[in-house]
Amino acid sequence: MKKEIKFYNVIFPVWMMMILPMVWIVVLPANFIVDSCVLLIALKFIIKQKDIKVLYKKTILKVWILGFVADIIGAVTLLAAELFFSNGDSKLIKQLSSVYWNAFDNIYAFLYVACAVLISAVLIFVLNYKYSFSNITLEKEEKVRAALTLAILTAPYTFFIPTEMIYR
Template sequence: MKREVKLYNILLPIWILYFFPQVWFITLPGNLIIDCGVLLITLAVLKHTGKKAVLKQLWWKFWLLGFLADFMGALFLFGFWYLSLLPDPVGSWVDQVLSAAFLNPFRTLSGFLYTLSGVAIVGVCIYFFDKRAMRSCALLDERQRHIIALTMAIVTAPWTFLIPLYAY
């Protein structure tokens, strides 16, 4: 029986995939290349002898779990939007933070911190998801698992959340 692999991660924020579905054609292979590249480079730095075997066992898990982590970060960023529906003064403050965060995170400190917290949430999720995915990989010891998960979390976090949509 053949295992079904679903293809569902740092090139673009996950919410763009909803508004512009054609972006999937760039995001899917781009994230696969980035995830596999980061894993291979990390294994090379660790001087691991079974790079191909580890990559073969983990690539699809890292890829899918990266998309799940991106989705969780997008939920955080969009979930905060509902607070903007509250009456003043909370609603107007949240609305200012959101407009700054989504249009240009560098416009206000609160918008930057809000967007950065979304990136951090995704990074933490990637770390724990990847660490859990590597439990079944007997080719890695605990130190290597920690280093790989931390590297994947830092490098493949969706830093593109911080790219301004407008320059004002």
């Protein structure tokens, strides 16, 4: 007989998992690998640099840390939706409260989650452009292309994962 496991006390959305320290054991190295791959692709194929190793070593830690900062700010934006919109009476507030369970439930929830992803992506771009690539020898256009590549490919699209799928 197969033992069934249920998570009765896990009542939080998937995107909040990035805030919990126990999950960071998996998330941190996975995120480092993704950021490394995207940075290496950007340096080699997007801006066609020859000294990739040197540029990678100078920037990867900043890219990785600032990417997490941007993702956490996006997650806080989603958490704010749950805190401020979960107990309201208006129809719009009730629709926004579904951000917590399923962004695809209605257009308002989808747009709110899309805004949170966009906020994170813009922050990834700005933080990488201004800080990660500030002390390296790249042209302004190359820094923009590298930061844009990171922003597009490492934005937290996991915010769209419906939490309600886990609890059914």
